[in-house]
Amino acid sequence: MNRESIKYRFMAVRFMIWDLHLYLDTHPDDAQAAQLLRQYESQYSELLREYEQKYGPLTAGETGYGDAWLQPAWPWDLTKEGC
Amino acid sequence: MWDYQKTLQYPIRIQNPNPLYAKIIQSQYGGPDGELGASLRYLSQRFTMPTRELQGLLTDIGTEELGHLEMVGTIIHQLTRNLTAQEIKQSGFESYFVDHTAGVYPASSAGVPFTAAYLQSKGDPVTDLFENMAAEQKARTTYDNILRLVDDADVRDVIKFLREREIVHFQRFGEGLRLLTDRMNEKNFYAFTPGVDQPVTLNG
Numbered sequence: 001m002n003r004e005s006i007k008y009r010f011m012a013v014r015f016m017i018w019d020l021h022l023y024l025d026t027h028p029d030d031a032q033a034a035q036l037l038r039q040y041e042s043q044y045s046e047l048l049r050e051y052e053q054k055y056g057p058l059t060a061g062e063t064g065y066g067d068a069w070l071q072p073a074w075p076w077d078l079t080k081e082g083c
Numbered sequence: 084m085w086d087y088q089k090t091l092q093y094p095i096r097i098q099n100p101n102p103l104y105a106k107i108i109q110s111q112y113g114g115p116d117g118e119l120g121a122s123l124r125y126l127s128q129r130f131t132m133p134t135r136e137l138q139g140l141l142t143d144i145g146t147e148e149l150g151h152l153e154m155v156g157t158i159i160h161q162l163t164r165n166l167t168a169q170e171i172k173q174s175g176f177e178s179y180f181v182d183h184t185a186g187v188y189p190a191s192s193a194g195v196p197f198t199a200a201y202l203q204s205k206g207d208p209v210t211d212l213f214e215n216m217a218a219e220q221k222a223r224t225t226y227d228n229i230l231r232l233v234d235d236a237d238v239r240d241v242i243k244f245l246r247e248r249e250i251v252h253f254q255r256f257g258e259g260l261r262l263l264t265d266r267m268n269e270k271n272f273y274a275f276t277p278g279v280d281q282p283v284t285l286n287g
Contacts (some may be wrong), residue, residue, distance in 0.1 A: 007090070008094065010090070011090055011091075011092075011093070011094065014090070015092065015093070015123035018092075018147070019251070021143065022140070022143055022144065022147075022251070022255055023255070024257055024260055025136055025139045025140040025259075026136060026140060026253065026259055026262060027258075028136065057089075058088055058089045058090060059086060059087070059088050059207075060086060060087050060089075061086065064089075066205070072088065072089075075089055075090055075091045075153065075157060076091075076095075076153075076156065076157040076160050076161070078096060078097065078161050078164070
């Protein structure tokens with residue numbers, strides 16, 4: 001996968017996790033939704049690791065500092081690697 | 084606290100600048116039913132929410148609204164790049180430009196600066212949840228109005244995503260309100276302030 005497609009895949013999985021997370025706020029006992037969230041969670045970890053190894057950190061912290069954090073595109077940039 | 088992740092919640096790639104569209108969409112940045120008001124409303128109200136579900140729900144939706152604020156700011160930023168003086172004057176963007184250039188500033192489309200008077204934190208969870216459900220519908224209407232005025236496909240795609248989230252949040256707040264009233268005396272939902280006058284776990 002190139003940078004753009006891995007980023008979009010990552011964003012899609014992240015969104016699924018987020019939406020399930022919100023659903024579980026009001027349905028905390030829904031085991032099926034929790035199971036689905038865990039499936040996406042494992043995809044998310046893999047995609048995040050793959051992206052960060054190839055293209056630099058996405059999250060400020062352990063890996064996200066200095067030029068590796070500062071120089072790649074910011075989310076509002078209209079570049080091929082943006083958003 | 085919050086950790087920043089260098090991604091938008093939904094991708095934004097606007098190919099054609101358009102300052103008039105930026106001025107219209109501005110209202111969802113710092114206008115009366117915009118994302119800044121939404122995030123401050125939920126993140127402020129959550130402190131007096133009486134149940135774990137509601138504390139979590141307001142924290143999470145408030146957090147997502149900050150992500151939407153970033154998205155609306157990104158739309159405005161991409162719509163206002165590389166403008167000529169002529170484009171600025173012809174589009175009606177000059178009244179914004181003279182004060183802010185192409186800076187992203189929290190104001191309504193009509194230029195009214197953001198004010199905390201757009202939101203309430205009443206300390207009564209029933210009142211606050213009704214306000215939040217109304218707020219989601221008002222924002223949904225504003226996105227519908229934007230869709231009536233904007234015919235650029237790159238912009239419309241993002242606005243449709245944001246509009247859909249208002250509907251999801253309305254649904255979640257409705258469920259939160261139901262979870263709250265399920266734990267209250269059904270003869271007295273609106274007779275007192277559950278956060279202050281009576282413990283919400285009145286019925287156990």
